[in-house]
Amino acid sequence: METKAENYASELKERRWLSNKSFEITLTKPKNFRYIPGQWIRLSHHAVERDYTLVSAPTDPHLALCIRNIEQGFLSAGLSNAPVGSHFNFNGPHGYFTYRPSPRPAVFVATGTGLAPFVSMARSGVTGFLLLHGVNSTEDLYYAAVFKSAAKQYVPCISEADRSSGEYFQGRVSDYLRKILAPGPYDFYLCGRGEMIRDVTFLVDEKFSGSLIFTETFY
Amino acid sequence: MKIYTGTGDRGKTSLFSGQRISKTDDRIEAYGDMDELNSIIGALVASLGPEYSDPVEELQQIQTDLFAISALLATTPDSPSMDTIAGVGQDHIEFLEKSIDRMVDALPELKGFILPGGHSTAAWAHMARTVCRRTERRIVRFLDASFKMQAPDSYQRSLIYINRLSDYLFVAARYCNHLFDTPEKLWQK
Numbered sequence: 001m002e003t004k005a006e007n008y009a010s011e012l013k014e015r016r017w018l019s020n021k022s023f024e025i026t027l028t029k030p031k032n033f034r035y036i037p038g039q040w041i042r043l044s045h046h047a048v049e050r051d052y053t054l055v056s057a058p059t060d061p062h063l064a065l066c067i068r069n070i071e072q073g074f075l076s077a078g079l080s081n082a083p084v085g086s087h088f089n090f091n092g093p094h095g096y097f098t099y100r101p102s103p104r105p106a107v108f109v110a111t112g113t114g115l116a117p118f119v120s121m122a123r124s125g126v127t128g129f130l131l132l133h134g135v136n137s138t139e140d141l142y143y144a145a146v147f148k149s150a151a152k153q154y155v156p157c158i159s160e161a162d163r164s165s166g167e168y169f170q171g172r173v174s175d176y177l178r179k180i181l182a183p184g185p186y187d188f189y190l191c192g193r194g195e196m197i198r199d200v201t202f203l204v205d206e207k208f209s210g211s212l213i214f215t216e217t218f219y
Numbered sequence: 220m221k222i223y224t225g226t227g228d229r230g231k232t233s234l235f236s237g238q239r240i241s242k243t244d245d246r247i248e249a250y251g252d253m254d255e256l257n258s259i260i261g262a263l264v265a266s267l268g269p270e271y272s273d274p275v276e277e278l279q280q281i282q283t284d285l286f287a288i289s290a291l292l293a294t295t296p297d298s299p300s301m302d303t304i305a306g307v308g309q310d311h312i313e314f315l316e317k318s319i320d321r322m323v324d325a326l327p328e329l330k331g332f333i334l335p336g337g338h339s340t341a342a343w344a345h346m347a348r349t350v351c352r353r354t355e356r357r358i359v360r361f362l363d364a365s366f367k368m369q370a371p372d373s374y375q376r377s378l379i380y381i382n383r384l385s386d387y388l389f390v391a392a393r394y395c396n397h398l399f400d401t402p403e404k405l406w407q408k
Contacts, residue, residue: 096300096303098303100237100298187237197226198224198226198228201226201233202226202229204239212236212238213239215224215226217224
């Protein structure tokens with residue numbers, strides 16, 4: 001399916017806090033807006049623009065975005081307290097970070113809110129993947145329920161000192177790939193910090209030859 | 220936004236369809252030359268300036284088409300990524316042919332070999348033409364090595380487009396000299 005980016009107007013319907021720092025907002029879905037899970041929109045509000053990947057499924061009646069509230073963030077601060085009914089403009093959909101079924105097992109790797117495209121994919125019916133999610137604390141695992149049935153395995157990777165139990169992998173996502181995942185060809189989908197994408201890419205070159213890599217960098 | 224990822228620091232790069240391949244691969248050489256060609260056309264656009272809006276718009280359409288061909292070259296034909304790649308169609312080739320015919324109608328008859336150059340815009344068009352020819356050779360090398368004589372239609376159409384584009388750029392060079400009232404210098408033995 002090909003999608004063409006255009007300008008749309010939307011309205012804030014709801015804001016749901018997921019943790020101390022992150023929240024999901026729901027926006028009205030313009031009538032002719034179509035997108036593929038994994039695509040992003042450029043949201044503008046009071047002349048400030050920011051790019052956000054949709055976490056909703058294309059069949060949902062609304063659009064949803066996951067936002068991390070960054071102090072002095074260009075738009076996130078405004079979004080964290082904008083009243084319901086506020087008007088937003090956006091342009092989209094953009095991007096090619098979409099799921100492409102293949103005979104190879106899919107490995108989704110995310111750091112922080114880089115989980116967003118995988119949330120949309122899981123909500124859209126993509127199943128059977130291994131998901132590695134690198135976070136600083138268990139507080140950031142707010143989408144675990146979404147992946148419970150969709151993922152073959154959901155492995156939170158927590159690098160902070162006071163991690164608690166064997167429920168989580170202790171270390172970085174790249175440590176998991178290096179130590180646990182069996183060699184072989186996979187389809188890797190990487191979304192998150194540039195450092196993670198670089199480290200995992202080199203690891204794939206070394207240990208998982210014949211694999212495909214699709215990436216989206218989140219800053 | 221940072222533009223560097225560092226994933227190419229060890230001599231490999233990623234295709235749009237996900238494969239990791241050496242930066243010396245024929246495919247990378249081919250779309251590297253596409254990039255060079257597109258940049259030189261950009262220099263031609265810049266040297267024309269915005270007051271020549273018709274040729275500028277035409278050249279910018281060609282730059283857009285070159286991006287589409289580059290995306291195609293960065294995608295393996297058996298990949299599901301191919302679904303999102305449009306490439307160029309017969310209409311894009313006809314667009315070039317019509318433009319060539321239109322420019323030729325406005326030009327004096329060609330009476331011999333022309334020394335590449337003249338007005339600076341014509342010189343850029345000649346540079347673009349020669350890089351376009353090299354790009355074509357690289358694409359042929361890549362297609363021969365990868366598909367023998369069985370390259371998918373989308374690749375074949377791209378090759379036709381690039382072949383036609385070098386004709387277009389030759390005529391565009393002459394047209395630029397005509398536009399800026401600069402005489403063409405014929406080759407004298």
